[in-house]
Amino acid sequence: MGLKMTSAELAAFLDAEFPQVEGQFAIEDLGEMRITTRLIVGEQHLRPGGTVSGPSIFALADVSVYLAVLAMIGPQGLAVTTNCSIDFMRKPGSGVDLIAECRLLKLGRVLAVGDVLIHSEGETAPVARASLTYSIPPAR
Amino acid sequence: MGLKMTSAELAAFLDAEFPQVEGQFAIEDLGEMRITTRLIVGEQHLRPGGTVSGPSIFALADVSVYLAVLAMIGPQGLAVTTNCSIDFMRKPGSGVDLIAECRLLKLGRVLAVGDVLIHSEGETAPVARASLTYSIPPAR
Amino acid sequence: MGLKMTSAELAAFLDAEFPQVEGQFAIEDLGEMRITTRLIVGEQHLRPGGTVSGPSIFALADVSVYLAVLAMIGPQGLAVTTNCSIDFMRKPGSGVDLIAECRLLKLGRVLAVGDVLIHSEGETAPVARASLTYSIPPAR
Amino acid sequence: MGLKMTSAELAAFLDAEFPQVEGQFAIEDLGEMRITTRLIVGEQHLRPGGTVSGPSIFALADVSVYLAVLAMIGPQGLAVTTNCSIDFMRKPGSGVDLIAECRLLKLGRVLAVGDVLIHSEGETAPVARASLTYSIPPAR
Numbered sequence: 001m002g003l004k005m006t007s008a009e010l011a012a013f014l015d016a017e018f019p020q021v022e023g024q025f026a027i028e029d030l031g032e033m034r035i036t037t038r039l040i041v042g043e044q045h046l047r048p049g050g051t052v053s054g055p056s057i058f059a060l061a062d063v064s065v066y067l068a069v070l071a072m073i074g075p076q077g078l079a080v081t082t083n084c085s086i087d088f089m090r091k092p093g094s095g096v097d098l099i100a101e102c103r104l105l106k107l108g109r110v111l112a113v114g115d116v117l118i119h120s121e122g123e124t125a126p127v128a129r130a131s132l133t134y135s136i137p138p139a140r
Numbered sequence: 141m142g143l144k145m146t147s148a149e150l151a152a153f154l155d156a157e158f159p160q161v162e163g164q165f166a167i168e169d170l171g172e173m174r175i176t177t178r179l180i181v182g183e184q185h186l187r188p189g190g191t192v193s194g195p196s197i198f199a200l201a202d203v204s205v206y207l208a209v210l211a212m213i214g215p216q217g218l219a220v221t222t223n224c225s226i227d228f229m230r231k232p233g234s235g236v237d238l239i240a241e242c243r244l245l246k247l248g249r250v251l252a253v254g255d256v257l258i259h260s261e262g263e264t265a266p267v268a269r270a271s272l273t274y275s276i277p278p279a280r
Numbered sequence: 281m282g283l284k285m286t287s288a289e290l291a292a293f294l295d296a297e298f299p300q301v302e303g304q305f306a307i308e309d310l311g312e313m314r315i316t317t318r319l320i321v322g323e324q325h326l327r328p329g330g331t332v333s334g335p336s337i338f339a340l341a342d343v344s345v346y347l348a349v350l351a352m353i354g355p356q357g358l359a360v361t362t363n364c365s366i367d368f369m370r371k372p373g374s375g376v377d378l379i380a381e382c383r384l385l386k387l388g389r390v391l392a393v394g395d396v397l398i399h400s401e402g403e404t405a406p407v408a409r410a411s412l413t414y415s416i417p418p419a420r
Numbered sequence: 421m422g423l424k425m426t427s428a429e430l431a432a433f434l435d436a437e438f439p440q441v442e443g444q445f446a447i448e449d450l451g452e453m454r455i456t457t458r459l460i461v462g463e464q465h466l467r468p469g470g471t472v473s474g475p476s477i478f479a480l481a482d483v484s485v486y487l488a489v490l491a492m493i494g495p496q497g498l499a500v501t502t503n504c505s506i507d508f509m510r511k512p513g514s515g516v517d518l519i520a521e522c523r524l525l526k527l528g529r530v531l532a533v534g535d536v537l538i539h540s541e542g543e544t545a546p547v548a549r550a551s552l553t554y555s556i557p558p559a560r
Contacts (some may be wrong), residue, residue: 017188048157054221055199062194081194082391083363083413085225085505087533087551089526105537105546106509110390111362111415113507115535115549117525126525129535131507131549133363133413135391222531223503223553225365227393227411229386245397245406246369250530251502251555253367255395255409257385266385269395269411271367273503273553275531297468328437334501335479342474361474365505 001107003032004074010067013075025063028099033107035068038121039098050094052127057098057118058086061130064102065114069134072107078137079112086130093120098127112136141247143172144214150207153215165203173244175208178261181237190234192267197238197258198226201270204242205254209274212247218277219252226270233260238267252276281387283312284354290347293355305343313384315348318401321377330374332407337378337398338366341410344382345394349414352387358417359392366410373400378407392416421527423452424494430487433495445483453524455488458541461517470514472547477518477538478506481550484522485534489554492527498557499532506550513540518547532556 005013007027015022024045029036037060039045045056062081069079092098098118106113115131145153147167155162164185169176177200179185185196202221209219232238238258246253255271285293287307295302304325309316317340319325325336342361349359372378379401386393395411425433427447435442444465449456457480459465465476482501489499512518518538526533535551 020184020187020193044160047160053160053199054202054224055195058198058224059193059195081228083225083227084194084198085223085365085551087223087525087553088221089533105507105549113509113549129525129533129551131505131551133507225411225505227385227413229393245367245409253369253409269385269393271365271409271411273367300464300467300473324440327440333440333479334482334504335475338478338504339473339475361508363505363507364474364478365503367503368501 001032001072003030003071005071010071013070014063014067021063025060027067030071033068033072033104035064035071035102037064037067037100037102039100041095041097052092052098054088057088057128058084060098060100060118061086061116061128062132064100064116065132065134068102068104068114069107069112069136072104073136076137079134081132082135083133084130086128088128090125090127092127093123097121110136141172141212143170143211145211150211153210154203154207161203165200167207168239170211173208173212173247175204175211175242177204177207177240177242179238179240181235192232192238194228197228197268198224200238200240200258201226201256201268202272204240204256205272205274208242208244208254209247209252209276212244213276216277219274221272222275223273224270226268228268230265230267232267233263237261250276281312281352283310283351285351290351293350294347301343305340307347308379310351313348313352313387315344315351315382317344317347317380317382319378319380321375332372332378334368337368337408338364340378340380340398341366341396341408342412344380344396345412345414348382348384348394349387349392349416352384353416356417359414361412362415363413364410366408368408370405370407372407373403377401390416421452421492423450423491425491430491433490434483434487441479441483445480447487448519450491453488453492453527455484455491455522457484457487457520457522459518459520461515472512472518474508477508477548478504480518480520480538481506481536481548482552484520484536485552485554488522488524488534489527489532489556492524493556496557499554501552502555503553504550506548508548510545510547512547513543517541530556
């Protein structure tokens with residue numbers, strides 16, 4: 001069960017399907033059942049004091065599992081998040097990108113489950129952890 | 141244990157502390173341990189097809205519990221989300237606002253827990269449900 | 281989309297399929313997309329000090345959504361829990377039963393989502409809240 | 421921030437404080453901010469077909485984080501679970517023990533967060549994953 005998409009193909013698919021987030025996320029590393037992604041932190045992600053907002057951290061976790069699933073099943077815009085549990089554990093570093101390490105724990109016919117550990121670039125203590133379930137549409 | 145802030149005071153506090161989200165959220169109704177809020181859906185919340193994005197739905201749930209807590213304890217910018225669990229259950233209606241009905245289930249000295257049911261305006265079937273925990277800073 | 285099973289049929293199905301929990305749960309009230317259940321607290325549910333254990337509270341939430349789903353779709357032993365998020369908010373009352381108020385928020389072809397509010401009998405403040413997702417097997 | 425308790429001390433504390441679960445859990449390995457535990461599967465954990473019940477899997481995740489926290493802060497019976505999110509991903513192997521790999525992601529003054537990956541002994545694919553928050557009582 002190898003990869004069906006490369007990093008470049010994933011990035012191109014994301015830009016085409018979700019133009020609203022273009023330039024916000026980058027793929028750092030991709031493997032079978034795992035991906036490392038980056039939130040390129042900009043003004044729109046910040047809260048007063050320079051900390052990254054909760055919704056931006058959620059978005060990073062969400063896109064990470066989405067891309068990890070797509071890499072394994074191929075480009076299917078219709079995979080949708082059905083559940084997310086997220087723990088915010090530390091304040092993100094000010095003015096630095098966030099890095100998300102994601103692994104798929106299950107890739108079933110109908111459901112995929114991934115977990116994500118997020119830290120500020122240059123630090124090791126996790127800012128947040130999340131687990132997400134995606135519903136996979138029937139093959140067309 | 142009555143309300144310590146009015147809807148107008150909450151709205152003013154939100155605008156002052158979180159200028160990035162100014163104009164995105166409105167308070168529809170406020171009571172003890174409960175609040176109804178609205179996501180005023182704009183271009184920045186949408187995904188292709190006109191559906192509201194997951195991070196925008198998360199943001200609505202998050203701000204709802206935050207405001208419900210502040211209304212009870214007074215303006216304390218330092219209350220932070222520590223956990224969120226969210227289920228996305230239906231596609232939001234295209235081009236209509238989202239309404240969040242939030243109730244506080246616990247308001248302790250250190251932790252507050254709220255749950256939120258979100259639907260598209262004019263529909264009753266829930267788009268999402270979420271539960272969130274806030275950590276309340278020691279009184280200053 | 282009416283009820284496909286009565287309270288008596290649900291109770292009989294539960295006893296037959298899960299003999300290990302016989303006598304632990306009772307159905308208090310049943311309606312479309314909702315159920316009220318009771319944990320008949322016994323020695324095996326208790327922790328030192330007389331409080332009900334976390335796994336017992338989890339079991340009550342789990343069985344409540346299970347029964348609410350079965351009541352709507354008919355007896356299908358193969359529905360399985362795929363996700364649970366639970367918040368423990370207060371210590372249960374000592375030596376009293378727990379009551380769970382459950383409502384189904386979604387009953388789809390593949391997934392069902394329910395939430396549950398649990399309180400000690402005779403008290404109103406919630407002991408716990410939970411949300412669960414069940415995967416529904418294809419109709420046979 | 422080294423370990424404050426050994427495996428033997430943890431096991432003795434668990435037996436003394438929670439006699440109801442005596443003999444059900446074993447500590448396989450212990451380190452700073454991490455623990456590996458075992459559910460010694462018996463009749464009381466099983467569902468028809470020989471699969472381990474959801475509440476038993478929940479109990480294993482719960483006790484794992486509890487022990488990992490105690491090992492770091494010393495014996496404090498009053499640490500309580502405030503939140504758990506759990507994904508059930510595969511059916512456990514029939515008649516074999518479950519192994520839980522737990523790591524603490526945060527050990528704060530007030531809250532601790534741990535995550536747990538559970539598999540059947542002799543298999544690698546995870547049966548479940550869970551994340552839990554514990555509230556730590558003020559030092560006495």
